Amino acid sequence: MWLVAGLGNPGPGYAMHRHNIGFRVVDELCRRIGGRFSAPARMRAEIAEGRLGPPGSDGARLVLLKSRTFMNDTGAALAKSTAYYKIKPDRLIVVHDELDLDLGRMRVKHGGGDNGHNGLKSIRKSLNTGDYYRIRVGVGRPPGRQDPADFLLSNFPARERDDVEIQIARAADAVESLIINGLDRTQSAFNS
Template sequence: MWLVAGLGNPGPGYAQHRHNIGFRVVDELSSRIGAKFSAPARMRAEIAEGRLGAPGADSTRLVLLKSRTFMNDTGAALVRATGYYKIEPDHLIVVHDELDLDLGRMRVKLGGGDNGHNGLKSIRKSLNTGDYYRVRVGVGRPPGRQDPADFLLSNFGAREREDVELQISRAADAVESLITNGLERTQSSFNC
């Protein structure tokens, strides 16, 4: 079993923000596996469960998560889900926005620092480790002197939307590849 957590902020007002690209990737994955999100009372997250791959022995159980907490408290939701499903960090994938990568670029990796990302800081604090898989989805740097927080809490521009949809699909492909093909093959196919 794998748990894939998309990072973002809850609520419709945040849905199209750059900071919510992780939510959008797990939404794409839920659509692919035919799973619907629900909000179990015991969780601080929306959860969708399904199987990746053809039904039967070769399919992999998949739990998708979107926190119902704000980004800087994501760890609280993730620690409940990992405990409930008995998921170890080596079967956890976190999908998140990355300022240091241009839109259209992506990096898949295992472990690493938080790079100032409040969601990753919260996860590290709650799980006591940073050794989990990450799909870092580029959203670009803010123009001029715009505050990075304001930039992340803004919608993508009209000219970016087509690229964003392609990026979301590609990031979902990377998650599937990571689960089925492992880290090295996924990095060689998707890191750009």
């Protein structure tokens, strides 16, 4: 079993923000497995379950997670979910936005620092480790002197929306590849 957590902020007002690209990748994975999100009591997250591959297949079992907490408290939802499903860090994939990568670029990695990302800081604090898989989805840097927080909490402009949809599909492909093919092959195929 794998737990795939997309990072973002809950609620429709945040849905299309750069900071919510992790949620959108997990939504795409949910669509692919034919799942539906529900909000179990006390989980502090929306959860969907299914298997990779066609319905009824013996593909890898997935638990998809979108925290119902804000980004800065994502770790609380992950701690509850990993404990409930008995998921170890080597079966956890976190999908998140990355300012240091341009839109259209992605990095798949295992472990590492938080690089100032409040969601990753919260996860490290709650799980007492940073040793899990990450799909870092590029959203680019803010123009000029725009505050990075304001940039992340804004929608992608209309001219980038097609590229964003392609990037979401590629990131979902990378999650599937990581589970099926392992880290080395996935990095070779997807790191840009």
